[in-house]
Amino acid sequence: MPKFAANISLLFAELPYLDRFQAAAEAGFEAVEILFPYEIAARDTRRALVANGLELVLINAPPPNYTGGQPGFAAVPGEEARFQRDITRVMRYVEQLRPGIVHIMAGYEQGAQAQETFVRNLQWAADHAPKQQFTIEPLNPVAQPDYFLNDYDLAAEVLDQVARPNVGLQYDTYHAEVIHGDALDVWERFHSRAVHVQIGAAPDRSEPGRGTMDFPALFQAFDDAGYSGWVSAEYKPSKPRTVDTLGWRPSD
Numbered sequence: 529m530p531k532f533a534a535n536i537s538l539l540f541a542e543l544p545y546l547d548r549f550q551a552a553a554e555a556g557f558e559a560v561e562i563l564f565p566y567e568i569a570a571r572d573t574r575r576a577l578v579a580n581g582l583e584l585v586l587i588n589a590p591p592p593n594y595t596g597g598q599p600g601f602a603a604v605p606g607e608e609a610r611f612q613r614d615i616t617r618v619m620r621y622v623e624q625l626r627p628g629i630v631h632i633m634a635g636y637e638q639g640a641q642a643q644e645t646f647v648r649n650l651q652w653a654a655d656h657a658p659k660q661q662f663t664i665e666p667l668n669p670v671a672q673p674d675y676f677l678n679d680y681d682l683a684a685e686v687l688d689q690v691a692r693p694n695v696g697l698q699y700d701t702y703h704a705e706v707i708h709g710d711a712l713d714v715w716e717r718f719h720s721r722a723v724h725v726q727i728g729a730a731p732d733r734s735e736p737g738r739g740t741m742d743f744p745a746l747f748q749a750f751d752d753a754g755y756s757g758w759v760s761a762e763y764k765p766s767k768p769r770t771v772d773t774l775g776w777r778p779s780d
């Protein structure tokens with residue numbers, strides 16, 4: 529059975545940021561991920577992780593995103609110097625927070641030049657921090673219109689071009705289902721590249737169990753593929769209290 533983490537940017541969002549760590553631990557999670565921790569001093573996040581015995585699975589890069597900027601800019605031509613500065617800043621957070629994974633976001637741009645820029649920037653990040661695992665994640669066009677990385681075949685092509693062992697695929701059931709219509713089939717086709725998994729229902733991105741996807745079959749497929757990393761719950765709870773939406777966990 530997969531080991532489940534909680535994305536506390538979406539789960540437990542009914543609570544103040546620093547209270548979400550304890551809530552996740554009390555709900556039985558041993559690991560969390562945080563999309564953009566950059567508004568908070570890293571030492572405060574570190575303290576909350578340690579106090580609650582939590583591992584940090586993932587953060588996103590580069591900032592900013594929810595603070596008003598677009599989601600990343602790794603595929604935006606002309607932003608290479610800014611990308612390098614921001615990855616350097618991200619690595620300062622990494623030193624303190626030690627996330628297993630840093631997800632590098634592409635931003636809004638299309639075309640061959642965007643792809644070349646994305647590949648070069650990913651290679652730069654991979655070589656700059658060779659011990660850090662990085663990921664790229666296709667985001668569906670309903671949630672993120674005009675986002676560069678909007679398809680799993682394109683992600684595979686980019687990963688082949690990047691050709692670095694520390695850059696891999698972040699698979700998300702919600703995006704896979706909306707983009708390609710069958711998240712399980714996407715997993716079967718691309719799991720050999722997956723280094724991180726996130727789960728949420730489609731089409732409304734609520735908790736597993738709602739919508740059409742067969743989550744028990746997906747969990748079995750993760751196990752069958754030998755995937756041993758974290759499976760992070762990254763969904764918008766359909767009820768006011770996140771704890772009331774955790775019935776999808778096999779042990780609950």
Ligand SMILES: O=C(O)[C@@H](O)C(=O)CO
Pocket residue numbers: 563588599631665667700703726762
């Ligand atoms: O699926 C998502 O939206 C996230 O994993 C993400 O990184 C976008 O911020």
Ligand SMILES: [Mg+2]
Pocket residue numbers: 665700726762
């Ligand atoms: Mg995701």
